[in-house]
Amino acid sequence: MPKSIAGNGKSINSRVAVVAAGVVSPLGFGLSETVDSLREARDCITRVTRFPVAECRCKTAGQVPDERLLKEQHEANRAQRLHRASHMMIRALTEAMTQRSDFKPELTVIGTTSGGMSYGEDYYRSVRRHGNLRHAPTWIANYPAQKPVIDAQEAFGISAPCQVIANACASGTNAIGHAFECVRSGRYQRVLTGGYDTLSELVFVGFDSLQASTPEKCRPFDRHRAGMVLGEGAAILALENLDAARARGVPVLAEITGYGMSTDNFHLTQPNPSGIGPKQAMERALRSAQISPSEIDYINAHGTATVFNDAAEGKSISELFNGVPVSSTKGMMGHSLGAAGAVEAIICLLALQHQFLPANINFGSADDGLDLNVVANATRPAPLGTVLSNSFGFGGTNASIVMRKLEA
Amino acid sequence: MSLAIAGMGWITPLGNGVDSVWEQLLQGREASLSQLAEESADQSYKVFRVSDAALASLSPHPRLRRASVISRFAAAAGLEALQAAGVTIDPHNQERIALVFAISNGGVIYTKRFYRDIIEAGAQSASPLLFPETVFNAAASHLAAILGITGATYTLVGDSAVGLLAIRMAEDLMTNDALEYCLVVGAEEADWILCDAYRRWRLLRLAPPVEPFGEVARGMILSEGAGAVLLARNGSITVARTHAGGYYRKRSEAGQTLKAMLCELAGAETDLVISSANGTFIDKAECRALQQTVPDAIVYTAKPALGESVGAAGLWQVILGGQALLRRELPPLLHATPTIPLRVPASRMPLATAQHAIVLSSGLNQQIAGLRLSIQ
Numbered sequence: 001m002p003k004s005i006a007g008n009g010k011s012i013n014s015r016v017a018v019v020a021a022g023v024v025s026p027l028g029f030g031l032s033e034t035v036d037s038l039r040e041a042r043d044c045i046t047r048v049t050r051f052p053v054a055e056c057r058c059k060t061a062g063q064v065p066d067e068r069l070l071k072e073q074h075e076a077n078r079a080q081r082l083h084r085a086s087h088m089m090i091r092a093l094t095e096a097m098t099q100r101s102d103f104k105p106e107l108t109v110i111g112t113t114s115g116g117m118s119y120g121e122d123y124y125r126s127v128r129r130h131g132n133l134r135h136a137p138t139w140i141a142n143y144p145a146q147k148p149v150i151d152a153q154e155a156f157g158i159s160a161p162c163q164v165i166a167n168a169c170a171s172g173t174n175a176i177g178h179a180f181e182c183v184r185s186g187r188y189q190r191v192l193t194g195g196y197d198t199l200s201e202l203v204f205v206g207f208d209s210l211q212a213s214t215p216e217k218c219r220p221f222d223r224h225r226a227g228m229v230l231g232e233g234a235a236i237l238a239l240e241n242l243d244a245a246r247a248r249g250v251p252v253l254a255e256i257t258g259y260g261m262s263t264d265n266f267h268l269t270q271p272n273p274s275g276i277g278p279k280q281a282m283e284r285a286l287r288s289a290q291i292s293p294s295e296i297d298y299i300n301a302h303g304t305a306t307v308f309n310d311a312a313e314g315k316s317i318s319e320l321f322n323g324v325p326v327s328s329t330k331g332m333m334g335h336s337l338g339a340a341g342a343v344e345a346i347i348c349l350l351a352l353q354h355q356f357l358p359a360n361i362n363f364g365s366a367d368d369g370l371d372l373n374v375v376a377n378a379t380r381p382a383p384l385g386t387v388l389s390n391s392f393g394f395g396g397t398n399a400s401i402v403m404r405k406l407e408a
Numbered sequence: 409m410s411l412a413i414a415g416m417g418w419i420t421p422l423g424n425g426v427d428s429v430w431e432q433l434l435q436g437r438e439a440s441l442s443q444l445a446e447e448s449a450d451q452s453y454k455v456f457r458v459s460d461a462a463l464a465s466l467s468p469h470p471r472l473r474r475a476s477v478i479s480r481f482a483a484a485a486g487l488e489a490l491q492a493a494g495v496t497i498d499p500h501n502q503e504r505i506a507l508v509f510a511i512s513n514g515g516v517i518y519t520k521r522f523y524r525d526i527i528e529a530g531a532q533s534a535s536p537l538l539f540p541e542t543v544f545n546a547a548a549s550h551l552a553a554i555l556g557i558t559g560a561t562y563t564l565v566g567d568s569a570v571g572l573l574a575i576r577m578a579e580d581l582m583t584n585d586a587l588e589y590c591l592v593v594g595a596e597e598a599d600w601i602l603c604d605a606y607r608r609w610r611l612l613r614l615a616p617p618v619e620p621f622g623e624v625a626r627g628m629i630l631s632e633g634a635g636a637v638l639l640a641r642n643g644s645i646t647v648a649r650t651h652a653g654g655y656y657r658k659r660s661e662a663g664q665t666l667k668a669m670l671c672e673l674a675g676a677e678t679d680l681v682i683s684s685a686n687g688t689f690i691d692k693a694e695c696r697a698l699q700q701t702v703p704d705a706i707v708y709t710a711k712p713a714l715g716e717s718v719g720a721a722g723l724w725q726v727i728l729g730g731q732a733l734l735r736r737e738l739p740p741l742l743h744a745t746p747t748i749p750l751r752v753p754a755s756r757m758p759l760a761t762a763q764h765a766i767v768l769s770s771g772l773n774q775q776i777a778g779l780r781l782s783i784q
Contacts, residue, residue, distance in 0.1 A: 128528075136605075146773065159654060161652040162655065181584070201523075206534065210539060211536075280558070394540060396552070397545065
């Protein structure tokens with residue numbers, strides 16, 4: 001196929017299909033449960049049970065229940081040693097591989113922010129308090145960020161090399177975006193991508209110390225928003241050269257058509273209030289997809305419900321788009337950091353498949369400074385052709401991807 | 409795709425600056441030891457640390473005021489690489505330069521301090537100033553801000569193979585014709601908790617020497633620092649081929665996985681190999697794979713002199729490979745025994761006709777990676 005040049009100067013060789021997907025998050029285990037939760041606009045935030053939160057302002061999070069997560073995998077001794085993150089990755093990959101058992105990736109690109117952090121906590125606490133270090137080798141071996149990825153691959157005999165991207169809260173979207181570009185460039189035919197993160201005390205207390213998390217409900221884009229609640233989860237997408245997938249007769253769930261990223265050098269933890277970082281990422285994603293803003297039917301916003309993020313993101317959305325429906329699904333499931341972009345890509349995929357606008361729950365009244373068409377409180381049906389998903393993170397990393405429904 | 413090294417930067421326990429460190433290695437010098445202790449523990453550890461003097465020339469920057477030492481190492485190495493290439497970043501090209509940051513353990517000193525406050529004094533004592541510096545991409549963010557890069561910035565996490573995986577990722581990114589350069593930086597800091605973890609994993613030696621390819625894997629010495637390589641479209645040292653990498657499931661399988669990768673990288677001629685042998689189980693795996701695939705190549709590892717710098721290690725190896733091809737010489741392999749079944753430089757070794765080098769990284773946590781350098 002002759003190369004063509006996109007608006008950003010990139011050579012385009014291939015179109016990129018999503019041929020399988022899997023997810024575990026507070027919204028549910030698998031795509032079906034996730035759709036149900038989204039349709040019901042279910043609030044899946046609960047009181048944190050994994051570690052003490054009595055001294056924290058925020059006491060809630062979106063949590064994946066261990067009794068379900070670990071139930072079927074505790075049979076083998078090895079599985080008992082794995083970190084929860086590995087269990088989540090295995091769950092998500094199992095669902096994807098059930099759809100496409102013949103999917104043999106040449107590369108795996110996964111986003112995360114904290115790897116097996118809770119094992120690091122266990123280890124340090126034991127060292128510090130002269131506690132029992134019998135499990136230290138297990139904690140150490142399962143702490144590295146690549147370990148859950150390798151564990152999940154091993155469960156299916158996949159031996160693809162792993163690129164583990166840690167771009168803070170943008171990691172999941174950056175991973176999908178990079179995987180998309182790897183297939184689009186023609187260098188790879190099949191790439192496995194996604195993201196994962198699990199709750200840990202260190203990260204929970206960290207956001208609490210910054211007063212970025214809220215003791216109240218998470219209310220993205222609301223006038224009275226007071227911060228985020230954290231979440232956890234894992235999501236996997238199998239990307240393949242669209243022509244190759246069609247030639248094999250593989251059903252295509254959606255097409256990824258664009259990716260943009262920017263680096264906002266304003267501050268380590270705060271976005272530039274001008275919204276320039278998010279705006280550049282979205283503009284670049286649109287250019288990459290070779291479409292205009294008017295062709296976007298829905299935006300799944302980063303929407304953490306912090307004062308600063310929503311102001312900067314809202315400003316950039318209102319400057320670029322004209323009344324496009326916007327929602328942040330973090331009010332329902334919390335902010336799962338490195339997994340967020342991947343879980344939200346799955347939400348976009350489901351929105352395209354089932355033709356609905358996911359709800360932005362806990363929305364009371366609009367912020368006077370934000371001119372946004374928020375999908376308030378209830379999920380509603382809508383014809384969707386092309387959607388955009390945003391993720392922004394510490395360090396000023398901003399990432400956006402464009403997905404579209406592909407008619408059979 | 410054509411990819412070449414335009415500039416390099418090096419911060420090590422043996423000094424800073426590519427030419428200076430290279431000269432030290434040629435002289436057969438070994439980094440000085442420091443001792444790390446922890447107030448709550450009896451065991452102390454010996455490591456190779458970067459001296460304060462190595463960062464003396466780093467200009468003050470608001471972003472570095474509270475930043476971790478990793479960020480300082482990275483800034484110094486990154487600036488050296490850009491300077492060596494004569495590249496300045498300005499509003500005209502700031503979107504056309506990508507940054508890929510390789511890291512393994514991250515800002516472990518601040519992370520440990522932050523968590524210690526939580527477990528000792530409670531969540532209310534947690535410092536909002538420390539927490540942002542515990543995030544893996546904090547150093548990349550500081551570096552992007554210092555350099556003014558506004559385009560693609562990625563932090564890649566992995567084991568000691570992550571540096572070469574970052575070069576591979578840079579090659580992926582450079583398929584974008586709009587990119588002129590990609591700066592790849594690897595950095596790591598040494599801390600007591602890392603030493604303790606590696607010791608409990610039976611990978612650390614309590615005192616030097618690091619004995620490469622020894623009969624018995626007695627362990628490594630941890631070190632710290634940064635390496636930076638500015639990749640461009642053209643240059644005298646080319647990245648002729650990268651391997652996407654891979655992983656081994658068990659330590660006993662590492663050799664087979666390495667062999668398969670080496671077969672793909674070797675090509676018709678391989679003059680030298682920059683190995684990642686560090687005194688652990690990977691030495692035997694690399695030794696066997698090298699014997700079977702490139703038995704005539706001269707094999708060198710700098711880890712007896714510089715230690716195991718994990719996230720920075722791959723970039724250090726690329727710098728070593730580049731320097732060896734450019735300077736047509738290899739430093740002596742320190743602490744080598746006569747029984748090593750490989751061609752190793754027992755003393756400074758001239759490489760008058762060497763044109764091709766393989767850089768081989770075997771990580772301690774299952775990842776492997778490799779690439780091939782050539783000189784025009």
